[in-house]
Amino acid sequence: xxxxxxxTGRPNEIIASLNRSVAQYIRNHTEIKIGIxxxxxxxxxxHRQNKDWDKMIVKYSTSxxxxxxxxxKVLIEYHWDYITNQISGGGGPSGEPPYYLYILLNx
Numbered sequence: 001x002x003x004x005x006x007x008t009g010r011p012n013e014i015i016a017s018l019n020r021s022v023a024q025y026i027r028n029h030t031e032i033k034i035g036i037x038x039x040x041x042x043x044x045x046x047h048r049q050n051k052d053w054d055k056m057i058v059k060y061s062t063s064x065x066x067x068x069x070x071x072x073k074v075l076i077e078y079h080w081d082y083i084t085n086q087i088s089g090g091g092g093p094s095g096e097p098p099y100y101l102y103i104l105l106n107x
Contacts, residue, residue, distance in 0.1 A: 001055045002040050002041055002055070002058065003058065004058045005058065005059065006058045006060050006061045007059065007060055008061050008062060011067050011070055011071050014060065014071075015074060018060065018071065018075060018101075019075065019078060019079075021059060022059075022075055025103055025105060026079065026082045026083070029106060029107055030107060031053075031106040032079075032083045032084065032103060032104065032105060033047075033053075033084045033085055033104040034072060034075050034076050034083060034085060034101070034102070035047075035072065036068045036072045036089075036099060036100065036101050037099070037100055037102065038093035038095045038098065038099050039093075040056060040058050040102055043056070043102070044056040044102075047104055052106075053104045053105065053106055054107055055104075056102050056103070057102060057105065058101070058102045059103055060100065060101035061098050061099070061101075062097070062098060063097040063098055063099070064099070065099050068093075068100070069089065071101050072101055073089040075101070076088045076089050
């Protein structure tokens with residue numbers, strides 16, 4: 001299930017809200033992964049082929065690949081000890097905007 005509950009805007013305007021949101025997910029879920037894509041439904045299906053994630057929450061949308069990549073890197077580094085990412089971002093979407101930052105969750 002993909003849920004769209006996202007902010008838009010400049011990274012410096014929303015980073016604090018995103019950090020609080022990720023912290024809430026960490027408290028309430030057993031596994032979390034942060035990523036970016038330009039096609040959330042397709043990316044969720046790809047993730048589910050490797051692991052049975054419960055849901056994907058889309059948390060940020062932008063036309064700037066630079067902004068979404070920056071936020072992904074900052075959030076992963078800040079929450080590194082609590083998430084399942086194997087690298088600190090960088091995979092990233094290919095293709096046209098909009099670009100999305102998402103959080104994968106398991107209960």
